[in-house]
Amino acid sequence: MALKTLIIGGGAGGTTLALALHRIGVEAVVYERDSELPATEGHLLSVGSNGLDALRAIGVELDGFPIPRLPMYSGTGKYMGTLYNNAASDTAPTSLLICRGELDRTLRDLCAERGIRIEYGKELTSCTVTDDGATAVFTDGTTAEGDVLVGADGAHSRVRRSLFPQTPDASYTGVLGLGGRSRPGSLEPTPGVCVASFGYEGHFSYHVEADKSVQWLAFAPRKEPVGPDDSTTVEEWKEWLLDVYDRDMPALREILSDATGPIDIRPMERLPKPPARHRGRAVLIGDACALTGRIGAGTALAMEDAVVLAQCLRDTDSPESAFATYERLRTPRVDKVVKWGQMNAKPVKVRTPWGMHLRNLFGPLLMKWMPSLVSMDWLYGHHIDWQRTVRPQGETG
Numbered sequence: 405m406a407l408k409t410l411i412i413g414g415g416a417g418g419t420t421l422a423l424a425l426h427r428i429g430v431e432a433v434v435y436e437r438d439s440e441l442p443a444t445e446g447h448l449l450s451v452g453s454n455g456l457d458a459l460r461a462i463g464v465e466l467d468g469f470p471i472p473r474l475p476m477y478s479g480t481g482k483y484m485g486t487l488y489n490n491a492a493s494d495t496a497p498t499s500l501l502i503c504r505g506e507l508d509r510t511l512r513d514l515c516a517e518r519g520i521r522i523e524y525g526k527e528l529t530s531c532t533v534t535d536d537g538a539t540a541v542f543t544d545g546t547t548a549e550g551d552v553l554v555g556a557d558g559a560h561s562r563v564r565r566s567l568f569p570q571t572p573d574a575s576y577t578g579v580l581g582l583g584g585r586s587r588p589g590s591l592e593p594t595p596g597v598c599v600a601s602f603g604y605e606g607h608f609s610y611h612v613e614a615d616k617s618v619q620w621l622a623f624a625p626r627k628e629p630v631g632p633d634d635s636t637t638v639e640e641w642k643e644w645l646l647d648v649y650d651r652d653m654p655a656l657r658e659i660l661s662d663a664t665g666p667i668d669i670r671p672m673e674r675l676p677k678p679p680a681r682h683r684g685r686a687v688l689i690g691d692a693c694a695l696t697g698r699i700g701a702g703t704a705l706a707m708e709d710a711v712v713l714a715q716c717l718r719d720t721d722s723p724e725s726a727f728a729t730y731e732r733l734r735t736p737r738v739d740k741v742v743k744w745g746q747m748n749a750k751p752v753k754v755r756t757p758w759g760m761h762l763r764n765l766f767g768p769l770l771m772k773w774m775p776s777l778v779s780m781d782w783l784y785g786h787h788i789d790w791q792r793t794v795r796p797q798g799e800t801g
Contacts, residue, residue, distance in 0.1 A: 675693075
């Protein structure tokens with residue numbers, strides 16, 4: 405299918421789609437709001453086996469720290485058990501720990517190597533869709549025209565607003581995700597795992613590298629979200645975080661005290677399900693149409709979306725048929741992942757030492773009932789067969 409595709413958003417979903425379309429010979433141009441890649445490394449992401457499998461389907465491999473397991477501790481440091489973070493199959497890729505900035509750079513560099521154009525500083529104002537194509541209008545006064553348009557522009561997608569103006573926008577859940585790095589300290593390296601702590605007020609995860617430097621991620625409660633013009637300094641955020649985790653195990657306070665450089669901050673949000681994933685010649689992928697409530701899970705899901713959408717465009721005879729097939733194939737799985745993510749998104753607070761004592765007492769017992777490696781394979785073991793022909797709804801054989 406000879407199409408010019410306008411992709412709005414240069415994150416993991418948008419660039420994965422561009423790479424997948426390049427593989428099937430479809431022209432794609434990516435329009436990214438930011439003028440350049442952010443200077444920060446961004447949040448620590450656990451990119452699951454399912455997302456890596458989607459990338460493998462289109463010939464892309466990522467580098468990162470393998471983390472098939474997540475040992476869990478209470479705020480006092482009591483070991484409670486281990487969660488699985490990987491596919492059950494030995495042939496599936498192993499889940500990786502990678503910073504968002506590094507992931508974006510890797511995928512954008514691959515786009516550049518393969519001649520895929522990314523235009524920076526292109527913030528979408530609106531888009532229009534006709535029977536024959538789509539037009540994107542940007543804040544700098546320029547426009548772009550193509551045969552189809554893809555909204556890969558995140559939770560506050562302007563493509564989604566244009567397609568479904570009556571649908572509510574994403575809203576803040578009362579939890580901030582904050583991530584950064586710390587200088588080498590006394591903590592020993594944690595190869596193969598990302599340590600997770602259930603504290604008094606919030607969750608905290610960290611990975612210690614071979615040189616003892618630390619990558620960390622906190623989910624902390626805060627009534628007000630952080631706006632784009634927030635002027636809070638790194639030292640002020642460190643002071644606030646140290647207060648949030650003041651009663652938790654010493655390792656967390658050491659990591660926060662030794663934090664260096666910028667702190668990446670993202671509000672955790674929920675998004676009402678839009679009426680559809682597509683309208684006419686425009687379609688939505690990733691966070692633009694579904695928020696999982698889990699950092700990393702949404703990235704992997706967007707990669708799946710991108711690869712399946714490319715398959716549908718490859719194997720159907722019109723964009724409208726491709727988008728309808730894509731929606732039929734993706735909606736049940738995405739709905740299930742979103743439901744799972746929302747159940748696990750908000751930290752459970754423990755207000756008193758007595759409450760933490762109960763968590764320490766019953767936490768290990770509850771962990772024995774947590775999902776096993778096999779029972780979580782529906783999430784991490786999802787496989788996309790790139791060679792399989794996708795058939796529109798109603799077709800058999």
